[in-house]
Amino acid sequence: MRFRSVLISCVVTLGAEAQAQSVVPTPSAMQTIREQDLRTDLFAMAGDAMRGREAGTLDEMRASIWTAEQLRKIGLAPMGEEGTFFQWFNMRRTRLSTTGSSVRIGGKPFALWTDIAPASNTAGDVVGTTVFAGDGSDSTIDVRGRVAVVTLRPTSQGTRTTTNTPEYRAVRQGITMQSGALTRRGAAAVIIVADSIGEMMFEAVAKLQSRGAYTVIGGANRFAPAGRGGGGRGGRGGGATQAPQAGPILFAHRSALEQLRQDGQGVEIHLRSESFDAPSVNIIGVVRGTDPVLRNEYVVFSSHQDHDGVRYAVAGDSIWNGADDNGSTSVALLAIARAWVKQPSKRSALFIYHGAEERGLLGSLWHAAHPVVPLASMAAVLNGDMIGRNHPDTASLLGIQPPHRNSAALVAMALDANNRTGKFVLDSLWDRPTHTEGWYFRSDHVPYARLNVPALFFSTNLHDDYHTPRDNPDRIDYAKLTRMTKWMYLTGWIVANAKERPAIDAGFQLER
Numbered sequence: 111m112r113f114r115s116v117l118i119s120c121v122v123t124l125g126a127e128a129q130a131q132s133v134v135p136t137p138s139a140m141q142t143i144r145e146q147d148l149r150t151d152l153f154a155m156a157g158d159a160m161r162g163r164e165a166g167t168l169d170e171m172r173a174s175i176w177t178a179e180q181l182r183k184i185g186l187a188p189m190g191e192e193g194t195f196f197q198w199f200n201m202r203r204t205r206l207s208t209t210g211s212s213v214r215i216g217g218k219p220f221a222l223w224t225d226i227a228p229a230s231n232t233a234g235d236v237v238g239t240t241v242f243a244g245d246g247s248d249s250t251i252d253v254r255g256r257v258a259v260v261t262l263r264p265t266s267q268g269t270r271t272t273t274n275t276p277e278y279r280a281v282r283q284g285i286t287m288q289s290g291a292l293t294r295r296g297a298a299a300v301i302i303v304a305d306s307i308g309e310m311m312f313e314a315v316a317k318l319q320s321r322g323a324y325t326v327i328g329g330a331n332r333f334a335p336a337g338r339g340g341g342g343r344g345g346r347g348g349g350a351t352q353a354p355q356a357g358p359i360l361f362a363h364r365s366a367l368e369q370l371r372q373d374g375q376g377v378e379i380h381l382r383s384e385s386f387d388a389p390s391v392n393i394i395g396v397v398r399g400t401d402p403v404l405r406n407e408y409v410v411f412s413s414h415q416d417h418d419g420v421r422y423a424v425a426g427d428s429i430w431n432g433a434d435d436n437g438s439t440s441v442a443l444l445a446i447a448r449a450w451v452k453q454p455s456k457r458s459a460l461f462i463y464h465g466a467e468e469r470g471l472l473g474s475l476w477h478a479a480h481p482v483v484p485l486a487s488m489a490a491v492l493n494g495d496m497i498g499r500n501h502p503d504t505a506s507l508l509g510i511q512p513p514h515r516n517s518a519a520l521v522a523m524a525l526d527a528n529n530r531t532g533k534f535v536l537d538s539l540w541d542r543p544t545h546t547e548g549w550y551f552r553s554d555h556v557p558y559a560r561l562n563v564p565a566l567f568f569s570t571n572l573h574d575d576y577h578t579p580r581d582n583p584d585r586i587d588y589a590k591l592t593r594m595t596k597w598m599y600l601t602g603w604i605v606a607n608a609k610e611r612p613a614i615d616a617g618f619q620l621e622r
């Protein structure tokens with residue numbers, strides 16, 4: 111992880127609130143949070159039998175049923191529809207349709223997704239002729255109104271920590287940059303021919319792009335955060351940012367170069383778009399509070415049960431298990447729930463597993479718009495995403511510095527809890543608006559924070575296995591995960607038993 115070398119520890123002075131809150135003692139039930147339970151649960155939830163839990167597939171349903179069954183066994187009360195743990199919602203999926211779409215070059219048909227892969231979701235019709243523009247670097251070649259053919263120049267993107275493998279990122283970003291440049295030069299459509307790395311990644315590009323994009327109709331935020339709109343991180347596999355007039359972008363096999371480099375061939379591109387609904391689900395349970403008044407307020411523990419499913423293989427493994435992302439928090443919530451049932455708090459504790467987070471925070475957008483308890487009764491949302499990796503002594507808490515902080519009182523409680531549990535050195539860089547990953551905006555606390563619910567995001571940050579098939583349960587630091595779990599637990603416990611619930615900061619306004 112490249113940011114490890116530039117860690118800056120965050121020394122936050124504990125204010126008066128923290129001193130006051132430390133009167134909430136650590137409950138003995140915290141000792142029931144055990145490393146062995148976290149391990150057992152995570153090997154089940156992120157094992158190959160769950161097939162990566164992809165939203166909108168039976169695999170997410172299987173994982174959701176498993177999760178709900180754990181909550182039932184632990185003794186939570188269901189808070190979903192009709193006495194179940196399930197809150198259903200529909201995702202709207204939009205993708206290029208194989209039916210009705212066609213590509214012909216020089217009179218020869220190219221089968222969609224196998225012979226040639228659209229590299230964006232742009233639909234449309236283009237009839238024209240080809241012009242070969244080499245690798246695209248010679249800007250004197252006139253591509254205006256033509257179908258520009260170029261050879262792929264993958265970028266060297268080994269340095270940026272983000273979704274997918276470095277090879278995939280290099281190819282995707284090469285496609286984006288080259289097609290963007292040719293579109294700006296007036297090309298009606300762009301065909302990019304794979305080089306050797308591109309050829310290795312051809313199936314991956316086709317598989318991810320053919321999934322299309324997802325949104326949720328009737329969710330909380332009309333404006334999805336930048337970079338997350340509809341697709342989610344790694345969700346749509348697209349990611350090509352194009353001007354509105356951009357034409358189709360096609361990715362061709364290396365073997366097609368001999369034909370495609372001939373200028374003046376007739377091209378007919380017809381790409382049709384289709385939209386349909388696919389179900390996803392939030393899983394919600396509650397441990398009722400013991401105080402007759404405060405039990406009508408809730409501390410919310412939040413995770414997401416979905417991950418990226420079965421995708422392209424890396425070293426022979428095609429199941430993207432998502433052990434850290436976000437099996438880690440999901441099993442942490444099970445452990446927290448066990449402790450909570452053993453020793454309930456004054457306020458109630460609501461446990462929410464959001465579906466389709468990887469598709470663009472869709473489950474949390476839905477639940478924030480259709481909450482099972484009033485938003486105003488939520489004392490805090492404590493969301494975790496990826497809490498079991500990297501250096502044992504460091505972690506991130508996001509939402510603790512302006513402009514992301516929306517409750518200084520809640521921050522003080524979480525820092526107090528850290529001092530009494532994990533004692534992590536907090537890496538403050540990831541919470542900054544200048545952080546290149548925009549990490550604060552990439553998990554399920556965001557829709558709640560936008561609606562003025564005090565919210566925090568616990569994470570141990572990105573790593574090289576993030577959104578690859580290597581994010582497996584055997585790579586988790588279980589001792590660290592246990593400490594992270596206890597930290598989330600105790601933060602929630604303090605919120606749930608404090609005399610005053612954490613207040614929202616005046617003038618809270620996210621930068622996007």
Ligand SMILES: [Zn+2]
Nearest residue numbers: 343435468577
């Ligand atoms: Zn993820």
